[in-house]
Amino acid sequence: MNRLKVMTIFGTRPEAIKMAPLVKELDKNKNVESKVCVTAQHREMLDQVLDLFNIKPDYDLDIMKSKQSLTGVTNRVLQGLEEIFNEYKPDIILVHGDTTTTFVSSLAGFYQKIKVGHVEAGLRSFDKYFPYPEEMNRKLTGAIADIHFAPTKGAKNNLLNEGVEEKNIYITGNTVIDAMSTTVEEDYRFKNEELNNIDYDNKKVIMVTAHRRENWGEGIENICKSLKHIVENNEDVELVYLVHLNPIVKDVAEKHLKGVERVHLLPPQDTKETHNLMNKSYMLMTDSGGLQEEAPHLGKPVLVLRDVTERPEGVTQGTVRLVGTNFDNLIKNAQELLTDKAVYEKMSDAINPYGDGKASKRIVKALLYYFNLEDERPDEFR
Numbered sequence: 001m002n003r004l005k006v007m008t009i010f011g012t013r014p015e016a017i018k019m020a021p022l023v024k025e026l027d028k029n030k031n032v033e034s035k036v037c038v039t040a041q042h043r044e045m046l047d048q049v050l051d052l053f054n055i056k057p058d059y060d061l062d063i064m065k066s067k068q069s070l071t072g073v074t075n076r077v078l079q080g081l082e083e084i085f086n087e088y089k090p091d092i093i094l095v096h097g098d099t100t101t102t103f104v105s106s107l108a109g110f111y112q113k114i115k116v117g118h119v120e121a122g123l124r125s126f127d128k129y130f131p132y133p134e135e136m137n138r139k140l141t142g143a144i145a146d147i148h149f150a151p152t153k154g155a156k157n158n159l160l161n162e163g164v165e166e167k168n169i170y171i172t173g174n175t176v177i178d179a180m181s182t183t184v185e186e187d188y189r190f191k192n193e194e195l196n197n198i199d200y201d202n203k204k205v206i207m208v209t210a211h212r213r214e215n216w217g218e219g220i221e222n223i224c225k226s227l228k229h230i231v232e233n234n235e236d237v238e239l240v241y242l243v244h245l246n247p248i249v250k251d252v253a254e255k256h257l258k259g260v261e262r263v264h265l266l267p268p269q270d271t272k273e274t275h276n277l278m279n280k281s282y283m284l285m286t287d288s289g290g291l292q293e294e295a296p297h298l299g300k301p302v303l304v305l306r307d308v309t310e311r312p313e314g315v316t317q318g319t320v321r322l323v324g325t326n327f328d329n330l331i332k333n334a335q336e337l338l339t340d341k342a343v344y345e346k347m348s349d350a351i352n353p354y355g356d357g358k359a360s361k362r363i364v365k366a367l368l369y370y371f372n373l374e375d376e377r378p379d380e381f382r
Contacts (some may be wrong), residue, residue: 003033004371007090011039011063011077011101014290016049017271018120019096021178023055025360031373032364037084039077039101040064048270052183059084070133073100081108091371092117094363095141098134098289098310106144116141119363120174121148122155123310130214130308131289138310147370149363151293151354152313153382172362173355173381174293180275181357184298188276194264195240195277203238203262204282204338206230210305211244212287219325220249223305224256226330227285231262234338240264240277283337283344285330292320293354301347303333313353318346356381 006026010019016038026034037059040046050057061080063073077100085108092115095102102118109116118141128136139162142148148164150156151174159169190196198205210223231239243253243265257263269277275294278284284295287305295302296319307324314320323333337344358381365378 003031004092004367004373005033005035005088005090006092006094006367007035007037007088008094009037009039009081009101009105010096010099011041011046011061012099013042013045013049013271015096015099015101016046016053016055017179017290018175019094020049020053020055021175021182022094022119022360022363024053025364029364029368031368035059035088035090037061037081039073039080039105041073041077041099041101045268052271053179059088070100074104077101077104078108081105082111085109085112085114090114092147092367094119096120098123098131098138098141100133100137103137103140106141110144115146116144117147117149117363117367118142118145119149119172120151120155121145122150122152122157122159122169124155124158125308125310127308131306131310132213134289135310147366149359149366151359151381154313170362170366170378171380171382172366173357173359175355175359175363176290176293177297177352177355177357178360179271180294180297183272183275184279185276188272188279190273190276192266192269192273194266195269195273198238198240198264198280200280202236204234204236205280206237206239206334207277207281207284207286208239208241209244209268209284209286209288209291210241211246211249212306215287215305215325216248219305220252221256222325222327223285223330224253226327226334227263228256228260229327229331230334230338231260234335237338238262238264240266240281242266242268242274244268283334285334293352296320296350296352296354299348301337301344303330303337305330311354317353318350319352321347 035058039061043064063076096119302320368374
């Protein structure tokens with residue numbers, strides 16, 4: 001083998017954020033021939049991240065369609081990758097996390113007998129419909145993958161319990177921590193002037209995201225009602241809700257929160273804006289997976305608007321708290337963080353269990369070791 005042919009495949013903004021530092025690390029290695037393929041499962045939000053990190057894909061399936069279904073995404077990715085793999089047969093493909101792009105890319109690789117490396121492997125909620133379809137995407141990808149890059153010891157243990165050989169699991173930390181070292185700036189000025197006009201020094205700014213499928217309906221209703229109650233009963237609170245463009249979410253948010261004093265309803269912001277808003281905020285309320293990893297890195301307490309999480313390390317460490325979508329429980333937990341300094345400091349000072357900024361380096365070293373291009377197995381994140 002001359003140079004290791006590695007193809008990195010991703011299609012959504014969260015994947016792109018977490019794969020970008022790995023792509024950069026692969027590009028730097030003289031023993032690697034690195035190619036990038038994007039499916040564009042999410043077009044506009046993906047392109048924002050590609051521009052931010054100056055990544056130019058070698059292949060772009062451009063599959064996104066209006067009102068696309070999971071079946072449609074699956075078909076287009078599978079067929080598109082078949083053509084690409086016939087043209088360029090990598091030694092290994094790298095996929096990330098839990099999207100439909102992730103699972104289907106793994107399946108396409110399996111059909112061509114191409115090895116698969118799974119970044120952010122081993123996360124489990126143990127409920128196949130929560131989160132949906134992400135939990136099964138992870139499990140199915142894990143069943144196909146040859147190399148598993150687990151971010152934590154807990155994720156590794158999940159894989160061991162499913163019968164994965166220990167020699168094929170590497171604990172690396174999470175690559176999102178690598179990414180944040182380049183996106184967060186202390187004196188950052190937002191492109192969005194509404195964000196610049198918020199008094200972060202004298203207000204307790206709560207950053208909110210809530211859009212997951214399992215919260216559609218009653219869940220989003222309860223979340224928005226509780227947010228209104230929290231703002232109206234705490235004069236020192238300012239709330240920034242980055243509202244997903246899906247009408248199922250947007251209509252409910254506007255019904256309850258539009259025009260409420262000290263509430264800012266904004267569309268999703270690009271990666272750099274989001275990371276810096278997080279850094280300036282007092283706390284987060286979210287049903288996102290990635291924010292559960294990112295916010296603790298910045299010392300920001302997180303109330304997770306879900307009943308289960310595939311990232312239990314933050315709960316165990318005390319950086320995040322599962323609160324679900326019950327109206328009374330949301331208010332109770334938010335009020336505690338807003339009024340009890342000891343509780344707030346305990347959460348904000350807890351050690352981030354998700355990474356140290358060196359995950360991408362570990363993954364590249366693990367790849368070279370797996371393919372006998374390096375003699376020593378890399379040290380693991382602990």
